[in-house]
Amino acid sequence: MFGLGTGEIIIIFIVILLLFGGRKIPEVARGLGKGIREFKKAKEGFEESLNEAIEEKEEKKSDEKK
DSSP states (O other), rough: OOTTOOHHHHHHHHHHHHHHHHHHHHHHHHHHHHHHHHHHHHHHHHHHHHHHHHHHHHHHHHHHHO
């Protein structure tokens, strides 16, 4: 996982725990999850519109050949 070993992951977790405290971690995780979901939605929407534009251009090309 990203070239991190168990020791590094434990140290990162301890630093996060010290920075945010035990009560804030669930809130931070929820916010991070929401952010990731929004990013995925935006990415999927962009890919969909890009694919539609490509298909539209291909249809236009095929109509011009006929």
